[in-house]
Amino acid sequence: MSKISYGTAEKEDAAGPLLAIIYSDFDNTIGPTIRCQTPDGFLSQEVFDSISDYVITGRQLYGKTIAVTVSDLQIVGFPLCIENEKYPRNTFLFNVSFVLDARSDPAPYEPILRKVALTLYSLEEDREFISRPETRWQLHRMLHRILEDLNARKECLLILDDANLLSLKLVHVVQEPPVVGDHQVPVFLRDAAVLKNLDWDLALRHIIPHIDGIKYAKRLAMDAEMDVDCVKAALRTLVHYDFIALVDIFKFSNVYVISGTEAAAFREFMDSPAMLEECRKFVCYPPACTSSQALPPHTPTSTPATTGHCTDSPTIASQSVMEDRMGAGERMTGGARPGEEDEASPLLTSDEDLINLYRAFGPHLTLADIISARKQKMRAVDARRLVTFGVVYGFLRRVHRYPVYLPASKESNQPPGPIRNGQRTQDGTLGRGGGKKYGTKLTSQRSSISKEDAGKTVNNKSNEHKQRSTQKYPLSLVKQVQSVFDGTRTLDEACVKFMRPFQELKDIALSSEGGEVVILYK
Numbered sequence: 331m332s333k334i335s336y337g338t339a340e341k342e343d344a345a346g347p348l349l350a351i352i353y354s355d356f357d358n359t360i361g362p363t364i365r366c367q368t369p370d371g372f373l374s375q376e377v378f379d380s381i382s383d384y385v386i387t388g389r390q391l392y393g394k395t396i397a398v399t400v401s402d403l404q405i406v407g408f409p410l411c412i413e414n415e416k417y418p419r420n421t422f423l424f425n426v427s428f429v430l431d432a433r434s435d436p437a438p439y440e441p442i443l444r445k446v447a448l449t450l451y452s453l454e455e456d457r458e459f460i461s462r463p464e465t466r467w468q469l470h471r472m473l474h475r476i477l478e479d480l481n482a483r484k485e486c487l488l489i490l491d492d493a494n495l496l497s498l499k500l501v502h503v504v505q506e507p508p509v510v511g512d513h514q515v516p517v518f519l520r521d522a523a524v525l526k527n528l529d530w531d532l533a534l535r536h537i538i539p540h541i542d543g544i545k546y547a548k549r550l551a552m553d554a555e556m557d558v559d560c561v562k563a564a565l566r567t568l569v570h571y572d573f574i575a576l577v578d579i580f581k582f583s584n585v586y587v588i589s590g591t592e593a594a595a596f597r598e599f600m601d602s603p604a605m606l607e608e609c610r611k612f613v614c615y616p617p618a619c620t621s622s623q624a625l626p627p628h629t630p631t632s633t634p635a636t637t638g639h640c641t642d643s644p645t646i647a648s649q650s651v652m653e654d655r656m657g658a659g660e661r662m663t664g665g666a667r668p669g670e671e672d673e674a675s676p677l678l679t680s681d682e683d684l685i686n687l688y689r690a691f692g693p694h695l696t697l698a699d700i701i702s703a704r705k706q707k708m709r710a711v712d713a714r715r716l717v718t719f720g721v722v723y724g725f726l727r728r729v730h731r732y733p734v735y736l737p738a739s740k741e742s743n744q745p746p747g748p749i750r751n752g753q754r755t756q757d758g759t760l761g762r763g764g765g766k767k768y769g770t771k772l773t774s775q776r777s778s779i780s781k782e783d784a785g786k787t788v789n790n791k792s793n794e795h796k797q798r799s800t801q802k803y804p805l806s807l808v809k810q811v812q813s814v815f816d817g818t819r820t821l822d823e824a825c826v827k828f829m830r831p832f833q834e835l836k837d838i839a840l841s842s843e844g845g846e847v848v849i850l851y852k
Contacts, residue, residue, distance in 0.1 A: 347481050348432030351473040351646045354385055362386040368474040385425045395440050404430045408447040412454060422461055442498050449496050507570040510562040512548040513826040516541050516574040517718055533564045534738060546579055548826050575722045579822050580714045582698040585729040586691045596725035597601035613715040683707060688720060693729060732850040735815035735839050803838050813840045817850055
């Protein structure tokens with residue numbers, strides 16, 4: 331994905347701006363109260379009273395960072411206590427609080443908050459800086475300067491007196507990169523040529539030339555003749571530095587949707603001319619690129635063609651799209667080969683056409699269905715790049731398939747409903763709703779089968795089971811496959827784990843005790 335600029339793919343800082351700083355302490359007459367805040371009047375005394383138990387706290391919470399959410403605000407405080415006989419009740423309780431948006435990440439501000447609070451602790455011990463009313467105006471000016479400088483320059487330097495200096499800097503906290511799965515496919519967010527010139531270690535230098543946007547992590551390890559854990563560690567490093575993103579194995583049988591949080595990202599995409607232009611440059615063929623310059627086209631149907639394997643084979647990801655040679659300008663075409671009468675057809679150029687292609691994705695349509703219904707528009711589009719762009723930018727989500735092995739019931743001799751490709755022919759697959767709906771459908775389906783059809787079903791099942799029995803699989807392998815088909819692992823994970831197509835894994839799971847395999851979509 332080298333044509334996507336790094337600037338637009340870069341992750342935004344989740345810290346957010348600092349909205350206010352509040353200093354409060356315990357008054358012996360009125361209790362917890364706000365002594366100083368900037369901007370003035372930002373937090374009312376009424377709101378403060380509702381959370382005062384979490385601001386001026388008990389002894390067990392002294393020196394702890396405490397975050398309280400009120401409406402759309404997040405108040406992060408650091409309560410402290412100074413014990414000395416010069417104070418009434420022999421203690422002085424105070425708190426410095428940072429106010430952030432409720433959706434902001436408070437982690438980058440926590441070290442700064444702790445340092446400010448401990449600095450005030452030291453100043454109070456030295457010269458009663460915060461307990462005397464005559465010096466409180468200096469505290470207000472100090473907090474106001476911290477607020478302005480952190481928001482404007484992400485750092486602040488204050489000379490408090492001849493002996494004290496306060497230096498603060500907002501450092502972005504980098505979150506731990508996600509664990510890379512064997513089945514995940516790395517795609518570049520920057521130009522691969524730039525990465526090759528950087529001073530990486532030997533493992534990264536060896537793996538970068540093998541990344542082509544098609545091969546998954548385990549296949550990369552096999553092609554590079556490296557340990558798969560070493561490859562995944564190298565990919566994780568590249569993810570950490572935003573050099574690559576991780577997507578799913580590309581297959582024409584994949585289903586994608588735009589829903590929930592993806593809908594907001596899609597609206598942002600539609601309203602951004604820059605993103606639309608970037609998407610067009612990445613997924614569309616240039617006008618000079620004719621059908622003869624593209625790879626031999628793959629003509630998908632509702633049941634995508636395969637090359638001797640099941641569509642869900644882990645190796646079909648590269649076979650179904652031939653080879654990806656984006657660097658050489660040769661790219662896979664998404665639709666069928668245009669005939670002579672179509673040579674003059676215009677390529678896709680408008681924003682509306684591009685948006686409508688993404689709008690076509692739905693929960694009941696495979697990528698092959700979308701291509702077949704829009705052959706004319708898909709002539710100008712690289713289908714794999716179209717999907718990859720949407721996934722990387724967060725407005726397209728893959729609907730995964732989760733295989734579930736259901737052992738044969740020993741209590742009932744009634745034949746189960748017919749299974750085709752691991753799915754129920756009438757009821758479809760089990761949805762998110764789960765077992766109760768499935769049980770109801772199965773009962774109604776069985777009652778509608780005639781005796782003659784039921785007998786044929788039993789005979790067919792018996793023949794299928796005998797055919798599977800002729801293929802001997804180790805019992806340990808059968809148990810492993812059955813344990814993987816537990817509804818928590820995707821079809822891609824299962825196929826890549828055993829490096830076998832789904833149909834063969836299904837046969838293995840059913841070879842010893844029979845039963846059935848159903849698919850959950852999620």
